[in-house]
Each structure stands twice: as C-alpha cells, then as structure tokens.
Amino acid sequence: MPPNYRRCVSCRRSGPKASFWRVVRVFPSQTVQLDEGIGRSAYICPQAACLRISRRKNRLGRALKTAVPETIYEQLSERLVARAAER
Template identity: 60%
Template sequence: MKPNLRRCISCGKVAPKAAFWRIVRVHPSHQLQLDQGMGRSAYICPQADCLKTAQKKNRLGRTLRAPVPPSVYDSLWQRLAQNDHRTVNT
C-alpha cells in the first residue's frame, strides 16, 4: 500500500502526511482549525523557515482560500517552540 504523501505549501517538500502539520478550513463554517476536520486542507513542515515564509507570503490564506487569523499563526509558533524545547531536552 502506498503512503499518503503530501506537499508543504511553503518549501514544496513531499513527505508522508504524518511529517506535516495540517491546517483545515472546515466545511461549511469556513473556520480554520489545526489537525482535524473535513474540508480544504493545507500542509506545512514543522520548521521555522517554512512557517515564516508561509506567514510572510500568505501561503495559508491562498491555499485555503480564506483569511487566516493571527491566532492560527500564534498556535503554530507555540507548537514549534514546544517541539524545539522537547528536542533540546532529549
């Protein structure tokens, strides 16, 4: 069985779905949420460079065809900081 491959909206890297963070525009409410839900999705690498580029160039907004509130980026930056913190401690 083939793995579910996805592409990062920022750097274009192709990898298994589990290697990315998923941002979803939920149908029909058009609310954005992380990781779960049915609707239009975007995938991004859990790296500072990819997140910075996606935010600066509005790649999430264009891919999801919806405005992205700052709270979504704040959540992603916090998640990145937690991942970095865990990596340093192990």
C-alpha cells in the first residue's frame, strides 16, 4: 500500500487515511475513543454496511484487541446520520 493509506477492518477496502474513521485503543489507559490519541488504531469506512458488519462480527474489537464499548458504535452511527443529513 502507498504511504498514508489505510484498510477498513470491515470490508478490507484500502484508501487514503482521510477517507476512514479512526478508532483508537489509547495507551496506557486501554480506553477506546474516536479519532484522537496514541495507541493501537483501527480504521473503518464511513458507511452503514461496514459499521453493521464490524459490529456484528466484532471486527473493531479484534483489531484493537479489546472490547469496544457500545457508546463508540452509537457515536459512529450518529456520524452516519449527520453525514447523510449533509448530503
């Protein structure tokens, strides 16, 4: 992959880093948050299908090697709704 390209944990599509949402397991607190922080990261496409598959198959949790709180999925769902409203 070219530099600054990432791969979606759900659909495995690769693309520029800016086209994905970043989910981070922060070091050393082991908390999971969106977009910011230093630690283990996973990327997901901003699409409802990718979010649904990731949630059902625990793809974010496996990529981050920790349990992803339900609030993270709710925040991502809210982002999808806000993005759809912009269009």
